[in-house]
Amino acid sequence: VTTILGLCGSLRAASLNAMLLRALARLAPPGIDVRTDAGLGTLPLFNPDLEPLDPPPVAALRARIIAADALLIASPEYAHGVSGVVKNALDWMVGNESFVDKPVALLNASPRASIAQAALRETLATMSARVIERACVAVPLLGGNLDEDALVAHPLHAPALGDALRALAAAAGTR
Numbered sequence: 001v002t003t004i005l006g007l008c009g010s011l012r013a014a015s016l017n018a019m020l021l022r023a024l025a026r027l028a029p030p031g032i033d034v035r036t037d038a039g040l041g042t043l044p045l046f047n048p049d050l051e052p053l054d055p056p057p058v059a060a061l062r063a064r065i066i067a068a069d070a071l072l073i074a075s076p077e078y079a080h081g082v083s084g085v086v087k088n089a090l091d092w093m094v095g096n097e098s099f100v101d102k103p104v105a106l107l108n109a110s111p112r113a114s115i116a117q118a119a120l121r122e123t124l125a126t127m128s129a130r131v132i133e134r135a136c137v138a139v140p141l142l143g144g145n146l147d148e149d150a151l152v153a154h155p156l157h158a159p160a161l162g163d164a165l166r167a168l169a170a171a172a173g174t175r
């Protein structure tokens with residue numbers, strides 16, 4: 001089984017990015033297990049002084065990232081940047097190298113939000129993660145009226161999301 005951990009950059013209850021990750025978990029073909037409970041909101045704010053103490057939420061996330069074969073990152077764009085929630089999580093993982101050579105797919109719930117995606121790519125390249133381009137998908141959820149069930153049943157988006165998962169799992173298998 002290929003284990004994929006989804007990191008959601010929004011803490012909003014009605015988050016479109018969280019919905020996208022939940023839809024991917026439901027669309028995962030047999031042999032691919034997508035987890036959406038990474039809990040980035042439980043991390044303290046990054047402070048290098050705390051790194052030697054290895055705060056339990058940080059240790060737990062690091063262990064789950066290391067155990068995962070691949071990662072999905074779904075982050076909103078806030079004021080032309082990546083969300084602080086995602087950046088905070090990434091900053092905690094820089095020093096422990098859990099992202100090195102990790103296959104990562106970027107999800108985007110708003111195709112006009114391209115600046116944050118570019119910033120995320122730059123950060124991930126610096127962390128030596130492996131962004132798998134053919135597994136990256138933008139789904140125009142912002143301003144639309146698709147709910148999770150409609151997304152999972154969508155004639156175009158559902159197959160595209162399934163293909164993205166298969167591409168990510170294939171990349172993870174060639175590590």
Ligand SMILES: Cc1cc2nc3c(=O)[nH]c(=O)nc-3n(C[C@H](O)[C@H](O)[C@H](O)COP(=O)(O)O)c2cc1C
Pocket residue numbers: 010011012014015016017018075076077078079080081109110112113114142
């Ligand atoms: C404070 C704030 C700033 C935002 N800035 C941008 C932006 O610069 N570009 C953009 O495309 N969308 C921007 N948005 C729209 C969000 O990306 C959009 O609402 C997205 O759906 C939020 O993600 P979520 O639904 O997962 O919570 C902003 C939203 C907020 C609340």
